[in-house]
Amino acid sequence: MKLRSCPSETDLPVIDSADVAVIGGGPGGLGAALMSARCGAKTLLIEAYGVPGGMAAVGEVQPFMISGTRQHPLDAPVYGEWKEAMLQYLPEAERRRVASATDYSNRAINKAAAALAAEDLLLASGVRLLYHHRAVAVDTADGKIRKVVCHTRGGFGVIRAKVFVDCTGDGELAAMAGCPFEMGDEDGGCQPMTLCFKLSHVKIPFVTNAEGERFMDPAWKKRLNDLYCQARAQGRVRCPREDLLVFPFQIADEGVVHFNTTRVQGFDPTDGASFSQAEIEGRRQLRELVKFLRSEAPGFENSRLMSMGVQIGVRESRRIRGLYRLTEKDFAACARFEDAIARSTYNIDIHSPHGAGTVLRDLRPGAFYEIPYRCVVPAGCGNLTVGGRPVSADAAVHSSLRIMPTAISIGQGAGVGAALAALSDTSPAEIDGRVVRKKLIGLGAELS
Ligand SMILES: Cc1cc2nc3c(=O)[nH]c(=O)nc-3n(C[C@H](O)[C@H](O)[C@H](O)COP(=O)(O)OP(=O)(O)OC[C@H]3O[C@@H](n4cnc5c(N)ncnc54)[C@H](O)[C@@H]3O)c2cc1C
Numbered sequence: 001m002k003l004r005s006c007p008s009e010t011d012l013p014v015i016d017s018a019d020v021a022v023i024g025g026g027p028g029g030l031g032a033a034l035m036s037a038r039c040g041a042k043t044l045l046i047e048a049y050g051v052p053g054g055m056a057a058v059g060e061v062q063p064f065m066i067s068g069t070r071q072h073p074l075d076a077p078v079y080g081e082w083k084e085a086m087l088q089y090l091p092e093a094e095r096r097r098v099a100s101a102t103d104y105s106n107r108a109i110n111k112a113a114a115a116l117a118a119e120d121l122l123l124a125s126g127v128r129l130l131y132h133h134r135a136v137a138v139d140t141a142d143g144k145i146r147k148v149v150c151h152t153r154g155g156f157g158v159i160r161a162k163v164f165v166d167c168t169g170d171g172e173l174a175a176m177a178g179c180p181f182e183m184g185d186e187d188g189g190c191q192p193m194t195l196c197f198k199l200s201h202v203k204i205p206f207v208t209n210a211e212g213e214r215f216m217d218p219a220w221k222k223r224l225n226d227l228y229c230q231a232r233a234q235g236r237v238r239c240p241r242e243d244l245l246v247f248p249f250q251i252a253d254e255g256v257v258h259f260n261t262t263r264v265q266g267f268d269p270t271d272g273a274s275f276s277q278a279e280i281e282g283r284r285q286l287r288e289l290v291k292f293l294r295s296e297a298p299g300f301e302n303s304r305l306m307s308m309g310v311q312i313g314v315r316e317s318r319r320i321r322g323l324y325r326l327t328e329k330d331f332a333a334c335a336r337f338e339d340a341i342a343r344s345t346y347n348i349d350i351h352s353p354h355g356a357g358t359v360l361r362d363l364r365p366g367a368f369y370e371i372p373y374r375c376v377v378p379a380g381c382g383n384l385t386v387g388g389r390p391v392s393a394d395a396a397v398h399s400s401l402r403i404m405p406t407a408i409s410i411g412q413g414a415g416v417g418a419a420l421a422a423l424s425d426t427s428p429a430e431i432d433g434r435v436v437r438k439k440l441i442g443l444g445a446e447l448s
Contacts, residue, residue, distance in 0.1 A: 013157045015150060016130060018044035019422035021161035022415065023135045023148065026054015027404045028388015029167030030118050031078045031411030032418070036165070037125040038443055039419035045127050046150060046159060048134040049310070051115035052122060054169060054388075056404060060196035060309035062109035062258055063247055065403040067344045067368075068446075070101040074343045074368060075405035077444030078121070078412060085117035086110065090251060098251055102211055108251045111307075135159075135168070138176045144382040144427075145177050162422040163383045165414050170270060171318035171390035179380040181318040183270070185395040189353030191315035192240070193264040195282030197308035198249055199290070200256045203299040206248075216248050224297050231292045239263055239285045242356040256306060262286055265353060269314040282312045315351065315402065322392030323429065324374035331369050331397045339433020340370035340447055341413025341440060344406050350399045361396075371401060373433030376414040382427045387414030409445065416440055 020036040022029050025047035037043040045052070055061040064083070068074035087095045089110065098105045122129060130150075137149040139158070147158040166173035171181055184190045205217040221244075228244045231237040241263040249256040262285040267278035286308060293300040326335075331348065345368045348361040363369070375392040376385045386392075388407040401410065417436050421428045441447050 012149060015133070015152070015157035015159055016044055016128065017160035018042045018128065019162050020044070020165060020415070020418045021046060021148065021159050022165040022167055022387070023173050024054065024167035024169060024388070025052035025118070026167060026169055026388060027056065027407040028169070028411035028414070029054065029165070030082065030121070031408035032165045032167050032387040032415030033122060033127045034078055034125050035412045035415035035440070035443060036419040037127045039416055039423065039439065041419035041422050043127045043419070044130065044159065044161065045122060046130050046133045046135060046148075048132070050131045052118040052129070053111065053114040055313055056109050057111050057115040057118070058310040059313040060111060060198070060307060061313055061404070062111075062249070063107035064109065064405055065346055066107065067346045067403065067406050070106065073405060074345065074446050075409045076446045079405045079408045081121055082114070082117055082408070085120050086113040089113035089116055094251065102213055104213060104215070104248065105251045108249055110251050135173055135176075138173065140177055140381070142382070143380070145173075145384060148173065162425070163385070163418040163428060165385050165387050165418045166320070166390070167387040167411055167414070169314065169317070169389050171320045171386060174320040174378050174381065174384060174386055174390070175270075175318055177381045177384060179378040179384070180321040181390075182321065183318050184316070185353065190269070190317060191351045191353055191399065193267065193269060193278050193282065193312045193314050194260055195262045195264070195279070195286055195309055195312045196258065196260050197286055198256055198258050198306040199293065199300065199303040200306040202255045202257045202303045204248060204255055204257065205299070216246075220299070221246070227296050228292070231296060237288045237292050239289065240265060240355050242358070259289065261289060263351065264312060265355070269317045279312050316395070316398060318390050319393055319395075319398055320378045320386045320390050322375045322379060322386070323377045324372050324392060326371060326375050326391075326393040326397050326401075328394060328396035331363070331400060334363065334367045334369045337370045337372035338437070339373040340437055341373045341376065341416075341433070341445075342371040342401075342406055342409035343368045343446065344371065344401055346400045346403050346406065348396050348400050350396065371406075371410060371413075373413055373417060373436045376410060376417060377428045382429070383421070385414035385418045385428045387411030412440060412443075412445060416443070
């Protein structure tokens with residue numbers, strides 16, 4: 001259903017104003033807001049929930065996937081700063097282990113620590129925060145956003161800024177501003193949504209490799225998968241996913257297993273009623289999975305439901321058409337761009353939109369592709385950049401660049417571009433991407 005946005009021309013009160021307003025406080029918004037503030041722009045972060053962190057906080061998504069190597073991730077500086085800031089919320093005895101690049105827990109995310117650490121970084125950088133503010137409409141004139149209407153406690157008000165950064169994950173702001181976008185693959189299918197959850201009190205058999213890293217016993221995981229496939233075939237678990245996608249979660253407690261297994265297909269995350277149904281379907285699958293695991297899976301007999309995402313996770317929705325559209329060809333060619341704002345080694349990772357199956361396509365070891373600044377500058381709006389997931393790319397390469405570390409780096413580029421435009425009273429499209437890259441390098445990005 002195509003809904004209309006609320007009337008924005010009425011004289012709503014001004015809630016706040018800034019040089020740069022970042023809408024959405026997920027990984028992309030964190031990168032954008034910190035970098036904008038560090039460029040000297042008065043920066044405001046608007047977030048619909050009461051915590052920052054996006055999928056890492058409210059979607060229960062973990063672990064961080066790696067671009068680069070464990071010892072040398074390509075995403076800097078915000079990704080590393082965020083991880084470092086999370087450590088203080090662990091018991092002191094645990095910090096050294098988790099900080100070690102070779103320990104699995106190095107990539108694990110405690111969602112409360114993620115929110116606290118993101119807020120620590122934002123406050124320390126002078127970013128002003130407005131939680132529980134949802135952008136619901138834009139008022140545009142002369143191809144620019146004049147103000148963004150937010151709904152918050154007590155009603156509606158507006159945010160004014162010279163430049164806005166859309167870090168809503170779904171490209172909501174850009175879509176409201178009339179920017180062209182695409183959604184899904186050539187058949188219009190988006191990657192499935194997933195409700196993530198954790199079970200505690202699981203008896204996990206671990207094995208240790210030569211480097212001293214601990215892993216879930218592969219034989220146990222295989223047994224779990226065999227049982228899961230049997231339960232699926234016999235209709236006790238109705239979930240399209242082909243296997244149990246699980247990760248150990250050793251930073252909260254021993255015996256915690258994280259499930260990324262539910263697979264919710266055929267719903268539209270940009271349509272309110274459809275998205276609501278997706279939540280119900282995600283929780284239906286969760287109930288069946290928990291019942292199956294407790295009654296049939298070894299080690300899960302006394303498991304307890306520890307937590308689940310506050311919302312279902314959306315892997316893919318709008319991809320805003322920008323001044324450049326990154327494609328799978330660029331991925332395969334390990335494309336380089338003078339105006340690169342991020343680099344990635346992460347594989348193409350397409351969870352089937354239509355049933356079982358996951359398509360994985362790797363780059364050769366050590367190879368990376370670059371994402372140009374032009375991908376975060378949308379066609380169709382003169383004072384907007386787009387950070388995080390909804391950037392200008394085809395569905396295949398989007399499945400690679402959507403991981404959290406890269407979403408942060410893309411946000412960084414969008415934040416720097418927005419700040420430079422705001423501070424020079426020009427538009428992001430007029431900012432030379434090579435200057436953005438240079439500025440990012442000066443601020444600690446790995447783009448030399
Ligand atoms: C199920 C699932 C599993 C995944 N697994 C992994 C993984 O293992 N490792 C990995 O690295 N990545 C993984 N990802 C990818 C990753 O989580 C996302 O691509 C990444 O979080 C995107 O960051 P973002 O900031 O663009 O969007 P989000 O994280 O979605 O953040 C968007 C933020 O904007 C806010 N917002 C939205 N609309 C508005 C509005 N109108 N007004 C105000 N605020 C708004 C939201 O509340 C949210 O906080 C997974 C994703 C999903 C869904």
